[in-house]
Amino acid sequence: MVDLKNLIEITKKIVSREDVRYVVGYKKGTYGFQIMPAFAYTPEDAEDFIYSPVCSKNLAVYTILEEKLPLKRGEEEDKRKIGVVVKGCDSRAIVQIIQEKGLKREDLVLIGIPCKGVIEPKKIEKMFPNQTDLIDVIENDNSEYIINIGGKTHKVPKNELLSDVCKSCEFPNPPLYDVLLGEEVEITEIEEFSKIDELDEKHTEDKWEYWKRHFERCIRCYACREACPLCYCKECMADTLNPQWIRRSVNLSENAAWNIMRAYHLAGRCVSCGECERVCPVNIPLMELNKKIERDVKKMFDYTSGLDEEEKPLFGMFKPDDPEDFIL
Amino acid sequence: MKIGVYVCECGSNIASTVDVDKIVEEAKDLPNVAVSRVYKYMCSDPGQELIKNDIDEYDLDKIVVAACSPRMHEATFRSVLEDKGLNPYVLEIVNIREHVSWVNSDKDKGTEKSMALLTGAVHRSALMKPLERKKVGVIHTALVIGGGIAGIQAALDIANMGYKTTLVEKTSSIGGKMSQLDKTFPTLDCSQCILSPKMVEVNRHPNIKLLSLSEVVAVDGYVGNFKVKIKRNPRYVIEDKCTLCGDCLPVCPVIAHDEYNQGFSPRKAIYISYPQAIPASFIINPDDCLGIDPLICTKCKEVCGPEAIDFDMQPEIIEEEFGAIIVATGFAPYPIENIGEYGYGTIHDVISGLDYERIVSASGPTEGKILRPSDGKIPETVVFIHCAGSRDPSKHLPYCSKICCMYSTKHALQYKHIVHNGTAINFYIDIRTAGKDYEEFYQRAAEEDKVIYIRGKVSEVLKDGNQILIKGVDTLSGETVELHADMVVLATGITPSEGTKEMASLMNLAVDINGFIREAHPKLKPIDTAIAGIFIAGTATGPKDIPDTVSQASGAASKACGILSQDELEIEATVAIVDDSLCRGCGMCAEACPYSAIEMQVINQYGHSTRIAYVNEAMCKGCGSCAAACLNGAINQLGYTDSQILALISALGGD
Numbered sequence: 001m002v003d004l005k006n007l008i009e010i011t012k013k014i015v016s017r018e019d020v021r022y023v024v025g026y027k028k029g030t031y032g033f034q035i036m037p038a039f040a041y042t043p044e045d046a047e048d049f050i051y052s053p054v055c056s057k058n059l060a061v062y063t064i065l066e067e068k069l070p071l072k073r074g075e076e077e078d079k080r081k082i083g084v085v086v087k088g089c090d091s092r093a094i095v096q097i098i099q100e101k102g103l104k105r106e107d108l109v110l111i112g113i114p115c116k117g118v119i120e121p122k123k124i125e126k127m128f129p130n131q132t133d134l135i136d137v138i139e140n141d142n143s144e145y146i147i148n149i150g151g152k153t154h155k156v157p158k159n160e161l162l163s164d165v166c167k168s169c170e171f172p173n174p175p176l177y178d179v180l181l182g183e184e185v186e187i188t189e190i191e192e193f194s195k196i197d198e199l200d201e202k203h204t205e206d207k208w209e210y211w212k213r214h215f216e217r218c219i220r221c222y223a224c225r226e227a228c229p230l231c232y233c234k235e236c237m238a239d240t241l242n243p244q245w246i247r248r249s250v251n252l253s254e255n256a257a258w259n260i261m262r263a264y265h266l267a268g269r270c271v272s273c274g275e276c277e278r279v280c281p282v283n284i285p286l287m288e289l290n291k292k293i294e295r296d297v298k299k300m301f302d303y304t305s306g307l308d309e310e311e312k313p314l315f316g317m318f319k320p321d322d323p324e325d326f327i328l
Numbered sequence: 329m330k331i332g333v334y335v336c337e338c339g340s341n342i343a344s345t346v347d348v349d350k351i352v353e354e355a356k357d358l359p360n361v362a363v364s365r366v367y368k369y370m371c372s373d374p375g376q377e378l379i380k381n382d383i384d385e386y387d388l389d390k391i392v393v394a395a396c397s398p399r400m401h402e403a404t405f406r407s408v409l410e411d412k413g414l415n416p417y418v419l420e421i422v423n424i425r426e427h428v429s430w431v432n433s434d435k436d437k438g439t440e441k442s443m444a445l446l447t448g449a450v451h452r453s454a455l456m457k458p459l460e461r462k463k464v465g466v467i468h469t470a471l472v473i474g475g476g477i478a479g480i481q482a483a484l485d486i487a488n489m490g491y492k493t494t495l496v497e498k499t500s501s502i503g504g505k506m507s508q509l510d511k512t513f514p515t516l517d518c519s520q521c522i523l524s525p526k527m528v529e530v531n532r533h534p535n536i537k538l539l540s541l542s543e544v545v546a547v548d549g550y551v552g553n554f555k556v557k558i559k560r561n562p563r564y565v566i567e568d569k570c571t572l573c574g575d576c577l578p579v580c581p582v583i584a585h586d587e588y589n590q591g592f593s594p595r596k597a598i599y600i601s602y603p604q605a606i607p608a609s610f611i612i613n614p615d616d617c618l619g620i621d622p623l624i625c626t627k628c629k630e631v632c633g634p635e636a637i638d639f640d641m642q643p644e645i646i647e648e649e650f651g652a653i654i655v656a657t658g659f660a661p662y663p664i665e666n667i668g669e670y671g672y673g674t675i676h677d678v679i680s681g682l683d684y685e686r687i688v689s690a691s692g693p694t695e696g697k698i699l700r701p702s703d704g705k706i707p708e709t710v711v712f713i714h715c716a717g718s719r720d721p722s723k724h725l726p727y728c729s730k731i732c733c734m735y736s737t738k739h740a741l742q743y744k745h746i747v748h749n750g751t752a753i754n755f756y757i758d759i760r761t762a763g764k765d766y767e768e769f770y771q772r773a774a775e776e777d778k779v780i781y782i783r784g785k786v787s788e789v790l791k792d793g794n795q796i797l798i799k800g801v802d803t804l805s806g807e808t809v810e811l812h813a814d815m816v817v818l819a820t821g822i823t824p825s826e827g828t829k830e831m832a833s834l835m836n837l838a839v840d841i842n843g844f845i846r847e848a849h850p851k852l853k854p855i856d857t858a859i860a861g862i863f864i865a866g867t868a869t870g871p872k873d874i875p876d877t878v879s880q881a882s883g884a885a886s887k888a889c890g891i892l893s894q895d896e897l898e899i900e901a902t903v904a905i906v907d908d909s910l911c912r913g914c915g916m917c918a919e920a921c922p923y924s925a926i927e928m929q930v931i932n933q934y935g936h937s938t939r940i941a942y943v944n945e946a947m948c949k950g951c952g953s954c955a956a957a958c959l960n961g962a963i964n965q966l967g968y969t970d971s972q973i974l975a976l977i978s979a980l981g982g983d
Contacts, residue, residue: 071935100959101914233960234910240961243971316916316957 002051002113002181007085010179011046014083014109023083023109024062025049032131033124037062040083051085053139056118056163058273059084060093060229063103081107087115089165089273091174092306093229096269098176099306099313102232105176112177114185117158117166119145121278124161128154165274165287167191175307193291200292211256217282218255224262224276224286230269237261263289268297268314271306330362331453332388333446334379336370336395338425345429347439351394354443358450362386371401376408383412390418390453394446396425415458417901417967422449444980451979455972459901464946466552468892470885471496471650473544473831476504477874478656478866478881480526485885486654487535491892494537494648495530496544496558498827501605502527504658508588508682510689512874513738514769520604520691527606539646540607547653547835550925550947551861552897554650562641564612564620565598569636572600572608576628576637584616586693590683592701593693598628598637602691612637652861652888655837655845656881657828659867662717662725662821670716670818671789676702677796678789678816680716681735688742698746700815703794707750707814710743711798712736713786714756717821725821727842730871732819733760737770739817740779753780753813755800763873782809789816822871835862836924844870855883858949859923863887902950902967906941910962913939917954917963923947926954 011023027038027048035055040046063082071077086094091112097103116139124137128149138146143158159167166172172185199207222238225231237245238258246257262276263286272294276286297303303314311317333355337343348366355364363386367375370393382388391414393405398421406416424442432438468491472483475497483495495502506512507527509519530536539560546557582597597616600609618625620639629637664680665673672678677700679687690696700707714736718729733756740752759781761767773779786800795812802809824832824843832839837857838846845868848856855863865881866872872880891897904917908931918926918941925947928939941954941963955963964970 068934068936075935077936100916102912234912234962235960237961243974245974312919313916316919318920 004049004051007051007111007181008046008049010111010181011040011049011083011085012043014111014179015040015043015046017081017109019080020083020109021078021080023085023111024059025085025111026051026055026057026059028134031134033119033121033128033135033137049085051113052137053116053119053145054121054124054137055087056121056274056278058087058090058093058227058229058275060086060090060097061227061275063094063108064097064229064232079107081109083109083111085111085113086174086177087113087118088169088172088174089115089271090229091176092171092271093273094306095176095309096230096271096306096313097232098309099311100269100316105309110174110177110179112174112180114174114180114182115166115169115172116185117162117169117172119161120163122283123163127156127161163274163278164193165272165277168193168291169272171307176309193287193295195285195288196292196295199288211259212252214284215255215259216252218250218259218284219282220250220255220258221281223279223281227275227279228266229273229275230266230271231262237265259284259286259289262286263293266290267293268301268303269305270294329360329390329454330386330388331358331360331390331392331450332379332382332386333358333361333364333450334370334375334391334393334395335364335366335424335446336375336393337366337368338370338396338429339368342395342425342429345432345435345438346424346442347435350439351443351446355446355450358447360390360454361450362388370395371404376404379405379408380412383409383414389414390420390456392420392422392446392449392453394422394424394442394449397421397423397427417459418453418456420449420453420456422446448976448979452972452976455969455975456967459966461898461901462945463896463898464550464552466891466894466897467554467649467651469493469648469650470652470654470888470892471544471554471556471648472654472656474504474656474658474827474866474868475499475502475530475538475540476656476658476866476877477506477523477526478658478868478877478884479504479654480523480530481878481881482654482656482865482885482888483536484526484529484533485882486888486892487533489885489889490535491889492535492537494539494558494650496542497538497540498543499601500541500563500611501601501607502530502538502540503602503605505682506874507602507604508590508685510685510692511738511742513734514763514765516738516741520602524604527604531606531608538607541611542646544831544834545645548924549649550944551859551899552651552891552894553946554653554861556648556650556653558646558648560644560646562614562643563609564614564617564637564639564641565610566636566638567607567609569634570609571634571636572610573633575631575633576610579627579631581625581627582616582618584613589686589693590680592683592686610636612639652863652891653835654863654865654881654884654888655828655831655835655857655868656865656884657831657868658825659822659828659871660825662729662823664716664818664820667716667724667818669788670713670786670816671791671796672818675789675791675796675816676700677707677814678818680818680820681732681739682820684739684817688739688746696746698743705814706747708747709751709753709811709813710740710815710817711786711796711811711813712740712752712754712817712819713789713798714754714819715785715821716818718819719757725823725842728760728871729819729821730760731873732821733758734763734766734769734873736817736819737773737779741773741777744773744777744779751780752777753782753811755782755784755786755798757783757785763875784809822867824868828868831868835859836922837862837864838922840870842870844868855880855887860949861891897946899946900948900950902965903945903948904943904950904952904954904963904965906943907962907964908933908940910960911940911958912960912962913941914959915939915941916957916959917941920953920957921948922951922953923949925949 023040145156147154270290352366470493472495486493541561545559549555580596585591586593586595588601686692717724784801784803788799790797847854863884865884866877929942
């Protein structure tokens with residue numbers, strides 16, 4: 001368990017530094033199991049910081065969402081660093097963005113958290129629906145979540161609430177950090193992301209039927225894109241007008257085009273944080289697409305994204321000795 | 329907008345598997361198509377006239393030609409458009425020959441595919457825009473890298489055509505590997521005698537600047553305008569002052585291996601690699617000399633009459649601009665110590681082909697007597713093993729080194745000419761004598777001079793007392809062969825030299841799987857590289873004999889002069905363009921660019937200093953790699969913009 005006092009102390013120290021603008025972390029939400037991103041500009045702001053198993057949000061997204069507004073004449077660029085609280089996958093997202101030169105390592109201060117997996121909000125809301133009070137969740141040493149609702153304590157086995165991507169997570173420890181809170185997590189058991197095997201075995205037409213059912217529901221809110229730390233193009237291809245790759249109309253053809261394009265643009269880049277699926281209001285299993293491509297990339301190129309910030313991105317590198325045996 | 333569609337029958341090449349009349353009729357219904365015609369040979373004069381007349385009559389502003397590959401006749405049809413005052417870039421070619429008729433036998437399907445491609449092209453054509461070819465100036469000087477026979481010939485040819493040439497050589501003298509050879513096949517004329525007049529000519533030619541002990545360390549720029557940095561290493565002897573008197577030799581206390589003689593003889597720390605060396609000046613090897621740092625010995629300086637010795641010489645960087653570059657960086661012998669079973673490096677009397685050249689040479693360590701290295705005796709039996717390293721894909725070089733059959737034959741013949749009673753045995757896989765008078769040379773060796781040829785590969789070479797035991801198989805009789813010899817000469821294979829590898833990576837030149845520089849086209853552009861203005865000559869592209877090397881060098885020189893003789897060069901208009909507002913400065917495009925045409929620039933964007941990709945249009949070849957690599961879709965290739973490609977794809981999909 002992350003020592004909250006320690007987290008706040010460290011955050012305070014970092015925020016107090018002259019070369020740091022702010023630190024992004026988690027704070028309590030307004031009701032139910034919600035949490036919110038917190039921006040600590042001053043040491044006092046850091047008092048609100050929390051960390052618990054419901055802190056599923058990938059805060060790496062805030063490093064690239066910030067808009068660079070035009071500067072007034074004579075105004076200096078603010079070149080101070082941004083601090084971020086990162087779990088394993090969040091850190092990998094940062095590594096991936098650094099690889100793609102979307103961020104510079106020296107512009108970041110990373111507070112690493114060895115992650116024991118996060119609770120899937122959709123699962124816990126289903127188990128304890130319609131909560132109006134703010135509820136604390138704690139993980140005990142016996143792989144159980146202790147949930148206090150209205151004075152009543154529930155003990156739920158971890159596996160029932162754990163996010164699916166966490167069950168198959170190979171990298172719970174941040175590969176890149178400046179400070180690490182607590183001991184590194186030991187990787188015990190990894191479940192295969194079995195759903196892709198099931199899908200792989202299906203006939204092409206059945207696969208299409210499966211995805212058609214999901215894509216038909218898409219309302220093109222682009223929440224998947226906004227939550228993804230690696231969807232950070234200046235202008236998304238879904239928004240361009242010349243050429244217009246995808247039309248605005250919400251129908252199966254355009255929805256499928258969007259969802260497939262989104263998945264392929266993450267090929268060799270997705271870090272499996274699961275945010276896209278988590279935020280999808282119509283429950284499209286987006287991670288199945290991402291995981292399938294992740295596995296193909298691993299098989300074809302023996303490449304795993306977001307582990308070494310010095311490495312080149314998969315589709316930005318060329319190896320003269322690449323066997324390319326899948327081409328011919 | 330009025331589009332003219334022209335479908336070519338290409339005799340029966342296209343018409344036999346594509347219903348051309350049908351697609352011509354259907355094309356008339358495509359949007360913006362004003363006229364659609366078929367002709368037997370569209371590329372012929374009457375075919376071209378047809379298009380020209382239509383441009384006048386129908387006032388066409390876009391042309392779509394469905395014919396062969398644009399690699400064949402794009403230039404032809406572009407000139408048709410230009411003749412009629414249209415921009416050459418509003419031409420679209422649909423390849424219905426190589427992409428349809430030649431790879432398909434079903435006429436219905438061929439017609440269907442042709443129509444689909446034509447429909448896509450017409451839709452794309454509507455979005456095509458006139459493009460402008462830009463012009464760049466030309467610097468009228470050439471750079472030749474490598475002072476072997478290839479570099480010497482290329483530099484001389486360019487200089488004789490009247491252009492200033494800089495010849496850069498890494499070592500202390502030009503001449504290269506050829507200067508180490510004794511005689512040359514198939515005429516047996518003395519290598520040094522035919523080479524040194526050319527070396528002297530390089531030295532005295534008013535148009536040639538020779539930079540010895542120099543290395544190219546950076547190449548920037550583009551065709552007609554290369555910016556090159558050359559590092560000149562110190563010789564410690566002032567070239568112009570040295571008179572080659574040799575007074576320094578007796579006083580120098582350092583003895584080192586003589587590289588020119590393959591280490592078979594000693595030399596001093598101050599030396600000249602061979603008497604005919606150009607520049608004709610001594611050199612001090614700083615690794616051997618005691619005097620340079622720290623100052624312990626100054627004996628040579630004390631005796632040097634003309635005061636030519638300068639221990640304080642420093643490396644200098646020369647920056648110059650050139651219009652064209654010729655890479656003639658040559659080869660290195662395959663490291664035959666890698667072939668453990670042949671015993672090179674462990675058995676004294678197993679030597680390489682180049683070792684043998686020095687031993688047999690009159691200017692060599694034995695003054696032309698064939699004496700074996702171990703005990704200085706005349707070998708009575710010499711075995712020449714062909715393909716030492718070559719044609720061995722599993723362990724060594726997969727390719728044939730081309731010259732070894734001939735030089736081993738020459739070696740055997742030279743031996744027989746000197747040691748009349750001796751036995752010369754060649755072990756070969758195949759005898760390859762593809763060259764003028766080569767077969768006759770081999771016949772002469774085998775028949776007149778009684779050189780023995782055994783077809784088979786040697787499996788092992790062992791030391792046996794004073795002699796060498798050779799074990800192998802005669803593949804003609806199928807019997808195993810075991811014989812004793814006094815000396816073994818390995819016909820060493822050819823590999824790209826370090827300099828070749830360095831230059832390839834420095835200039836981003838493509839290399840083949842063996843590390844040799846890749847030609848722009850193996851048959852039709854064997855002298856060009858993928859980068860305009862950079863040419864290749866000699867063994868940097870692969871094994872070659874001297875005549876091939878010299879003719880390639882002359883070819884490269886004339887290619888280079890083709891550029892140097894221009895005042896301006898037109899550059900291709902289908903270049904990449906960057907949308908500044910979308911570029912986020914990651915530089916992935918610059919890394920993907922095989923022509924180094926993209927560099928990152930920092931601009932002020934509303935007060936923020938932002939990195940932006942900048943395309944040097946003169947260097948861009950329009951390959952599209954950057955556009956594909958750009959994560960943000962900020963790069964488009966003119967003539968093949970995303971909008972045009974999407975229109976084409978949409979039309980193919982029937983939407």
